[in-house]
Amino acid sequence: MTDKTYMCILRSGTGGCEKPSPSEMELQYAKYQAWQQKFTNNILDMGNKLGAAGSVVRHDSVNDGPFIELKEIIGGYMMLTAATLDEAIAVIQASPMVANEGTSIEIREVCTR
Amino acid sequence: MNQQAKVEHLFRHEYGKIVALLLRRLGLQHLDAIEDAVQWSMAQALEVWCRESTPHSPSAWLYQVAHNHLHSQLRATQRQNVLLTEHLYTAQDETFEHEEASFAGEMSDAMLRMLFIACNDAMPVESQLVFTLKSLCGFSIKEIALRLFISQANVYKRFGRAKQQLKNQTLELDMLTDDEMLCRMPSVHRVLYLLFTEGYLSSHTDNAIRQDLCEEAIRLTKSLANSRFGNVPNSYALLALMYFHLARINTRQDELGALLLLEQQDRSLWNKQHITVAMAYLAQSADGHTISRYHVEAGIAAEHCLSPSFEQTPWQKVVSSYELLHSIAPSPLHYLNHAIAVAQWKNPEAGLAVLKSIDGPDWLYRSFHWYAVQSDLLFRSGDTVNGREYATLAIEAAPTDSIKQLLHKRLIGR
Numbered sequence: 259m260t261d262k263t264y265m266c267i268l269r270s271g272t273g274g275c276e277k278p279s280p281s282e283m284e285l286q287y288a289k290y291q292a293w294q295q296k297f298t299n300n301i302l303d304m305g306n307k308l309g310a311a312g313s314v315v316r317h318d319s320v321n322d323g324p325f326i327e328l329k330e331i332i333g334g335y336m337m338l339t340a341a342t343l344d345e346a347i348a349v350i351q352a353s354p355m356v357a358n359e360g361t362s363i364e365i366r367e368v369c370t371r
Numbered sequence: 372m373n374q375q376a377k378v379e380h381l382f383r384h385e386y387g388k389i390v391a392l393l394l395r396r397l398g399l400q401h402l403d404a405i406e407d408a409v410q411w412s413m414a415q416a417l418e419v420w421c422r423e424s425t426p427h428s429p430s431a432w433l434y435q436v437a438h439n440h441l442h443s444q445l446r447a448t449q450r451q452n453v454l455l456t457e458h459l460y461t462a463q464d465e466t467f468e469h470e471e472a473s474f475a476g477e478m479s480d481a482m483l484r485m486l487f488i489a490c491n492d493a494m495p496v497e498s499q500l501v502f503t504l505k506s507l508c509g510f511s512i513k514e515i516a517l518r519l520f521i522s523q524a525n526v527y528k529r530f531g532r533a534k535q536q537l538k539n540q541t542l543e544l545d546m547l548t549d550d551e552m553l554c555r556m557p558s559v560h561r562v563l564y565l566l567f568t569e570g571y572l573s574s575h576t577d578n579a580i581r582q583d584l585c586e587e588a589i590r591l592t593k594s595l596a597n598s599r600f601g602n603v604p605n606s607y608a609l610l611a612l613m614y615f616h617l618a619r620i621n622t623r624q625d626e627l628g629a630l631l632l633l634e635q636q637d638r639s640l641w642n643k644q645h646i647t648v649a650m651a652y653l654a655q656s657a658d659g660h661t662i663s664r665y666h667v668e669a670g671i672a673a674e675h676c677l678s679p680s681f682e683q684t685p686w687q688k689v690v691s692s693y694e695l696l697h698s699i700a701p702s703p704l705h706y707l708n709h710a711i712a713v714a715q716w717k718n719p720e721a722g723l724a725v726l727k728s729i730d731g732p733d734w735l736y737r738s739f740h741w742y743a744v745q746s747d748l749l750f751r752s753g754d755t756v757n758g759r760e761y762a763t764l765a766i767e768a769a770p771t772d773s774i775k776q777l778l779h780k781r782l783i784g785r
Contacts, residue, residue, distance in 0.1 A: 279511030283413050284382035290421045304422040 263302065263368040264338045264346045270331060271360030289354035300349045305336030343367065382413050384590070385430050386509030389437055391481035395544040397441075399488070399537050404444055405437075406506065412437035431474060479594050482507060483601065484544040486591065487551075490558035494536040499562050500569070501526055502533035508587045518584055519569060552600050559601075560609055560665065563592045567613050571620060582620060589613050607656035608665035614649035615672035618642040630777040634681035646676050664700035667692055686716035703731040707744050719751035739768035739778070746782050758782070 278286070294301060310331070314321045340346040346365050355361060386409055393405045412433045426432040489502045504510045504518070505526075512530070516523040547555075570584025592610050595601035622636040653669050671692045678684040693709035706729045714722025726745060735741050746761035762782035769775045 277410055278414070279514055280382040280386045280410070280413055280509035281380075281511070281514060283417050284380060287382070287417055287420065290417075294421070306422065307418060 261339045261341050264365050265368050266336050267364040268334045269362045270333045293353050297349050300338050302337040302339050307334040383509035387507035388478040388482045389434050391485035392478050395481045408437040408441040411440050483598055487555050490555050490562050498529045498533040501529040563588050571616050604656045604659035605663045607652045608669050611649045611652035612665050612669035614645045615676050618645035630773050667696040690716050703735040719748045722748045739765045
């Protein structure tokens with residue numbers, strides 16, 4: 259079975275949270291590194307962060323963001339490869355990203371055919 | 372795995388150095404902005420390093436990002452301050468021309484100078500300690516409260532007092548002369564000692580939390596001892612004392628977290644490597660004409676660490692060390708240790724006689740230490756009635772549950 263490509267879209271809550279301390283951040287970093295090492299074959303691209311400002315263009319209008327009507331803002335994306343959606347879910351579930359309360363990650367297959 | 376080991380405590384350890392270097396270049400009045408900028412650079416690192424990779428020199432990366440952030444922040448708020456902007460530009464040019472080794476050297480030099488600035492006797496020692504933990508060790512207010520067993524509000528208060536004091540003084544990092552550094556050396560040693568004992572004596576059930584204050588203290592004391600101005604016998608005596616204690620730290624509690632007395636500790640679990648390191652530092656500390664409380668305390672700790680069993684401890688030596696300690700650094704608590712050692716060396720009655728001869732302050736006679744030692748020696752001399760009475764008082768006065776349990780087991784459950 260050939261592996262499929264998945265795009266993972268990161269959403270995080272807009273609520274202001276307390277600034278993490280250096281020790282919390284180094285712990286977080288260590289978790290990321292461990293996760294990346296474990297799933298090195300699944301992670302195609304760690305993607306990028308998306309800027310907070312933006313616009314929505316429709317046929318009749320252009321609306322500037324940020325999109326305050328939404329409770330969650332898309333903060334970034336990354337690319338995975340996995341045989342099945344279930345495998346991709348398992349990779350994301352093991353990641354330190356889901357440990358943050360208020361973060362959700364949407365996983366969508368990138369259809370190339 | 373190697374990569375991971377490399378970044379262990381990277382953020383926290385770099386924090387103090389970068390803060391200190393920026394303070395040195397920009398001045399103490401920018402403390403708040405500098406701390407924010409370093410925090411910001413670390414948040415950036417978390418994002419960028421995860422996507423790309425850990426940079427070749429993480430500290431230069433963090434410094435640069437913090438520096439640029441600070442630049443834009445300060446420029447926005449202080450456009451009129453031309454001098455400051457000039458400062459920032461020269462600082463930026465310098466960094467990139469620096470060899471990595473000399474950059475690291477400059478950072479630890481700045482950190483040590485910061486420590487000397489913070490150890491200013493014009494502010495209470497509690498504030499010196501909190502400032503050191505926050506700005507040099509990179510602990511958050513919450514983490515400090517957890518480690519010192521005080522409320523977060525109290526940590527804020529102490530930190531605020533330290534900041535106020537530092538901002539009011541006109542002294543900058545590079546203005547401390549060698550003589551002034553020498554004058555402040557005892558205060559620096561005292562804060563490092565306090566940092567260590569806060570961790571060592573803590574009854575925190577989480578081993579890692581107890582140990583990391585000790586490790587911080589050792590890290591700072593080592594860089595002090597390695598520096599041009601801190602390379603003095605007392606620094607080595609302090610390191611020896613810390614390593615002797617560290618060798619025993621994991622045997623002070625049983626698997627349920629209950630405190631264990633020296634005689635109950637499993638000596639085979641004491642860390643031999645740490646004891647060897649401590650002995651080497653102790654030898655190095657003998658290179659001088661003065662003897663400090665750290666020398667004597669390290670000497671006492673060495674007797675315990677080197678003795679094959681509790682019974683074989685050379686109590687007579689311990690007794691004379693406590694006498695010496697008391698003449699160098701009088702403290703009522705040394706009397707109690709002295710009395711315990713005398714009781715071991717001779718008999719419980721001799722220990723009780725020492726207690727009787729003490730002319731201590733009022734608080735001593737209301738402390739659980741006093742009650743507990745009284746009770747223990749009375750029981751051992753056969754006076755169970757008075758022994759039990761003091762035991763009750765000791766348990767009532769004990770500050771934490773684990774100490775209460777320990778006293779109960781030792782005094783009532785005998």
